[in-house]
Amino acid sequence: MQTPTAATNDRAIRHIVEVAQFDRPWIEGLFARVARMRELPRGSDRLKGCILATLFYEPSTRTRLSFESAMHRLGGAVISTENAGEFSSAIKGETVEDTIRMIGGYADAVVIRHPEQGAAARAAAVADVPVLNGGDGPGEHPTQALLDLYTIMSEQGRIDGLKVALVGDLRFGRTARSLARLLTLTTGTEIIYVSPPAVPMGSDVQRAVAAAGVAQRSESDLSAVLPVADVVYQTRIQRERFATREEYEASRGVYVLNREAYTLMKPTATVLHPLPRVDEIATEVDDDPRSAYFRQAINGVYVRMALLDLLLGAD
Numbered sequence: 001m002q003t004p005t006a007a008t009n010d011r012a013i014r015h016i017v018e019v020a021q022f023d024r025p026w027i028e029g030l031f032a033r034v035a036r037m038r039e040l041p042r043g044s045d046r047l048k049g050c051i052l053a054t055l056f057y058e059p060s061t062r063t064r065l066s067f068e069s070a071m072h073r074l075g076g077a078v079i080s081t082e083n084a085g086e087f088s089s090a091i092k093g094e095t096v097e098d099t100i101r102m103i104g105g106y107a108d109a110v111v112i113r114h115p116e117q118g119a120a121a122r123a124a125a126v127a128d129v130p131v132l133n134g135g136d137g138p139g140e141h142p143t144q145a146l147l148d149l150y151t152i153m154s155e156q157g158r159i160d161g162l163k164v165a166l167v168g169d170l171r172f173g174r175t176a177r178s179l180a181r182l183l184t185l186t187t188g189t190e191i192i193y194v195s196p197p198a199v200p201m202g203s204d205v206q207r208a209v210a211a212a213g214v215a216q217r218s219e220s221d222l223s224a225v226l227p228v229a230d231v232v233y234q235t236r237i238q239r240e241r242f243a244t245r246e247e248y249e250a251s252r253g254v255y256v257l258n259r260e261a262y263t264l265m266k267p268t269a270t271v272l273h274p275l276p277r278v279d280e281i282a283t284e285v286d287d288d289p290r291s292a293y294f295r296q297a298i299n300g301v302y303v304r305m306a307l308l309d310l311l312l313g314a315d
């Protein structure tokens with residue numbers, strides 16, 4: 001049985017399940033590999049003969065397509081089910097564990113997205129091949145956090161000594177939860193949580209951030225945060241995870257980044273969003289050079305190439 005382990009070197013990690021597996025040298029090694037991936041010529045055959053399975057029980061555009069693009073760019077092949085809850089045998093009652101055991105005979109690695117927190121860890125515990133967590137309910141989205149941190153490095157030129165505002169749905173938003181955990185591997189960072197009252201950052205994440213000695217605070221006034229933030233990480237209010245429409249509406253539209261908000265930000269700030277967005281970033285700021293969210297999504301291909309190359313490649 002394979003279980004996630006903390007990184008001690010490049011190859012120590014067999015599954016990508018949660019951010020707690022990573023350490024700083026592993027991140028630096030991964031980012032160096034991302035740089036090598038960017039230099040690969042079209043038609044690379046580094047993973048020729050390898051097959052990636054993408055098993056998605058929840059909708060996705062970026063995570064699934066960027067993993068599939070990454071595998072194709074490395075010369076590998078992809079098998080996929082994009083609505084596994086309905087179009088796989090899950091609808092007949094098959095468990096994630098049984099599905100993963102079998103897919104291990106069909107593919108060399110599996111990316112799984114599932115609505116239940118902990119599903120990726122359950123999959124990894126029984127898998128014969130590497131499992132990559134593409135998002136487990138309100139739990140974690142570790143590969144998104146890696147591409148987020150990589151984008152911070154490429155936009156800001158560093159990952160240390162930055163003030164990072166995490167804005168929006170911090171309770172259900174697994175990308176913000178994973179990024180806050182990943183920022184514990186940086187130094188001189190301050191995390192500022194800005195969320196509607198119903199969706200604060202979880203105490204589990206805040207405890208992990210405190211234990212790592214990273215500064216953190218909560219702030220309700222976004223206009224007081226924008227002038228000092230180096231990175232503004234905006235997130236969508238996760239409508240699908242609220243019990244009622246009324247609860248969702250109470251949190252929606254509270255914090256919006258528009259042209260007026262941008263006038264408050266540093267000229268050197270970076271605005272990120274894991275996407276998809278609804279209305280929390282106005283399209284009128286899309287062309288502002290500080291808006292890095294589409295560059296961030298494209299970085300996802302290179303970061304996922306590096307992950308597949310690390311898990312499946314020869315060097």
Ligand code: CP
Binds near residue numbers: 060062274
């Ligand atoms: N950022 C992200 O997880 O996007 P998708 O839901 O489209 O995969």
